[in-house]
Amino acid sequence: MEIHGSCSDRFSAVRAEFADSLRSGADVGASVAVYVDGEPVVDLWGGHADQARTRPWRRDTVTNVWSITKTMTALCALLLADRGELDLSAPVAKYWPEFGTAGKEHIKVRHLLGHTAGLPDWDRPMTLGDLCDWEKATTLLTRQTPRWKPGTRSGYHRFTHGFLIGEVVRRISQQSIGTFFAEQLAAPLGSDFHIGLEAEHDHRVSHGIPAAGSAPAPAASPRVTIPVGAYVTTQDTWTVQWRRAEIPAAAGYGNARSVAAVQSLLSSGGRTPSARLLSEAACRSVFDEQSHGIDLVLGIPLHFGIGYALNAADTPVTMAGPHACYWGGRGGSLIVNDLGTRMTFAYVMNRMTNLGLADPRGHALLRATYEALTP
Numbered sequence: 001m002e003i004h005g006s007c008s009d010r011f012s013a014v015r016a017e018f019a020d021s022l023r024s025g026a027d028v029g030a031s032v033a034v035y036v037d038g039e040p041v042v043d044l045w046g047g048h049a050d051q052a053r054t055r056p057w058r059r060d061t062v063t064n065v066w067s068i069t070k071t072m073t074a075l076c077a078l079l080l081a082d083r084g085e086l087d088l089s090a091p092v093a094k095y096w097p098e099f100g101t102a103g104k105e106h107i108k109v110r111h112l113l114g115h116t117a118g119l120p121d122w123d124r125p126m127t128l129g130d131l132c133d134w135e136k137a138t139t140l141l142t143r144q145t146p147r148w149k150p151g152t153r154s155g156y157h158r159f160t161h162g163f164l165i166g167e168v169v170r171r172i173s174q175q176s177i178g179t180f181f182a183e184q185l186a187a188p189l190g191s192d193f194h195i196g197l198e199a200e201h202d203h204r205v206s207h208g209i210p211a212a213g214s215a216p217a218p219a220a221s222p223r224v225t226i227p228v229g230a231y232v233t234t235q236d237t238w239t240v241q242w243r244r245a246e247i248p249a250a251a252g253y254g255n256a257r258s259v260a261a262v263q264s265l266l267s268s269g270g271r272t273p274s275a276r277l278l279s280e281a282a283c284r285s286v287f288d289e290q291s292h293g294i295d296l297v298l299g300i301p302l303h304f305g306i307g308y309a310l311n312a313a314d315t316p317v318t319m320a321g322p323h324a325c326y327w328g329g330r331g332g333s334l335i336v337n338d339l340g341t342r343m344t345f346a347y348v349m350n351r352m353t354n355l356g357l358a359d360p361r362g363h364a365l366l367r368a369t370y371e372a373l374t375p
Contacts, residue, residue: 004059005031005044013368014042021361022047029057029206030349031256032365037342038268042369043257049206049350062192062253063206063350064237066329067158069195069252071263073165074113074286074307076181082270082282085172088113088306092164095171102145112164114290114304115154118146119164120297121226128236131159132245134176138167147224148296154304155224155296159231162249178246189272191261193254196246205243205253206350208331210234215354218299226297234331234352250330256346259335264344266325266337283339286310286325300357308337309357316357319367334362345369 001022007015011034021027029047033040049055080086086095088110093100099107104119111117122137123144130136141160148155157164166177173180178196186193194201211234232250236242245251265271266286270278285306292303292312303312308325311317317326323340331352336345347362 001046003044003046006040006042007044008041011042011369011372013372014365015044017364017368018044018046021364026351026361027349028053028209028351029061030347030351030361031057031061032348033256033260033346034369035260035264035267035344038264038271038273040257040260045255051209057206057350058204060192060204060255061206062194062197062201062204062255062258063348064208064242064250065252065254065259065333065348066250066331067327068254068259068329068333068335068348069247070161070249071308071327071335072181072185072193072195072252073162073169073177073248075185075262075265076169076177077109077113077165078278078282078285078307079184080169080172081285082278086168088285092168095168096142098139098142102143104144104146104150107146107150109168110288110290110306111150112157112161112168113307115157115161115295116151116291116304117157117164118148118150118155119144119160120147120155120157120224121160126159126231128232128239128241131231131247132241134163134246137163151290153293153296154291154302156298156302157249158226158297159247159249162247166246166248176246177248185262185265185277188275188277189261189265191254191258193252193258193262195248195252197243197253201253202240202243207238208234209351211331211352211354213354215356220294220299222299223296254348256348259348260344260346263335263337263346267339267342267344269339269342287323298356317363317366319363319370321370328357328359328362330356332359332361334359334366336366341373343369343373
């Protein structure tokens with residue numbers, strides 16, 4: 001299997017692991033990127049962009065990265081907080097008055113970012129069309145009552161996360177989350193990542209390949225249940241409707257390079273090669289612990305900070321460093337920012353599994369990355 005792109009000699013083991021994953025068939029088409037001090041040291045892609053293996057995965061191939069999108073949405077909030085326009089400890093209702101009803105008066109912005117707001121889904125069934133209707137999705141959330149005391153426990157907000165934070169961003173900036181992200185982060189960082197994909201990019205899309213089988217049962221039974229699949233199937237993401245919608249918890253499009261180009265803003269202390277976009281204090285704020293324990297929705301131990309999961313001995317991504325934050329996307333994609341080593345790792349693929357944060361493909365690449373970083 002031919003691998004394309006660049007890789008410094010120091011990270012040759014990452015290239016070898018990537019080649020093995022494609023050669024074995026664990027991956028159909030994929031990309032992996034590693035940035036150190038804001039500069040790419042690994043930028044590799046290979047395989048095929050379709051399940052029939054008729055189209056090659058090219059340098060500019062993009063795919064839906066599912067919940068990796070949440071980390072982009074979180075950075076939008078951090079950017080506003082760093083500018084003094086958003087107080088993460090303020091009630092959400094300060095910026096979104098209609099939200100402060102039905103027991104939500106004291107929900108803080110940081111509760112949204114840490115999945116502790118008690119609003120892991122909607123109280124009524126949602127269709128794909130509902131998710132693509134911003135006003136409907138957000139208005140329904142204003143009417144709901146939290147399912148547990150906000151700020152006390154995490155319960156993964158699979159889709160609501162993006163609408164909740166995105167509406168706060170919209171109220172402050174007077175821009176949709178997709179436009180704000182494009183202008184304030186993607187453009188300055190030269191990243192080909194999109195929340196809401198325009199038609200001109202459709203020809204570059206690699207559709208997700210549905211996972212085979214069912215997901216393994218969590219060690220602990222979830223205390224809060226949400227619909228299986230959380231309203232959207234892999235096949236739903238093949239539609240034009242999904243691509244055009246701004247669904248900022250799950251409908252971002254990019255590849256490993258474009259993900260790492262944005263996320264390395266954190267690992268490089270907020271600096272780009274030409275400017276500073278975030279203060280170092282804002283970058284460190286992601287480590288402000290919001291919860292640590294069995295997640296009420298996923299039924300696995302998670303350690304949440306501001307917008308990211310944090311490393312801990314009992315959490316799924318244990319090989320990350322002590323100053324690392326991370327998250328994964330449905331199907332297996334993975335992003336890790338390590339502020340201690342000033343490294344960002346990103347893995348994006350089209351062949352999905354049901355293994356979530358335990359997917360061995362991303363773990364093997366991340367482990368090889370850390371081995372390369374060890375003196």
